[in-house]
Amino acid sequence: MPSSLARGAAKDGHTAMSGACMWPILQHHEPDDFVLATGETHSVRSFVEVAVRRFGKEIFREG
Incomplete structure (x- = not known):
C-alpha cells in the first residue's frame, strides 16, 4: 500500500x-x-478523482 494511503487510513x-x-x-x-x-x-x-488529486492533477470530462 502506498504510504500516502496508509497515512490516510491511520487518520481515519x-x-x-x-x-x-x-x-x-x-x-x-x-x-x-x-x-x-x-x-x-x-x-x-x-475514486479516480481523489487519486488524481493526490498527484496534483485535474480531470476534464466532456459529454
Whole structure:
C-alpha cells in the first residue's frame, strides 16, 4: 500500500480494524482471495478523482 494511503487510513481510525481483520487472513493455511471493506460505497469516478488529486492533477470530462 502506498504510504500516502496508509497515512490516510491511520487518520481515519481504521488501523485497528484493519489489523483485526488481517489476523484471521494471516492464519489461513491456503492461499485465497479476501476483501476488507468499510461498508461505505464510492463510485469509480470519485475514486479516480481523489487519486488524481493526490498527484496534483485535474480531470476534464466532456459529454
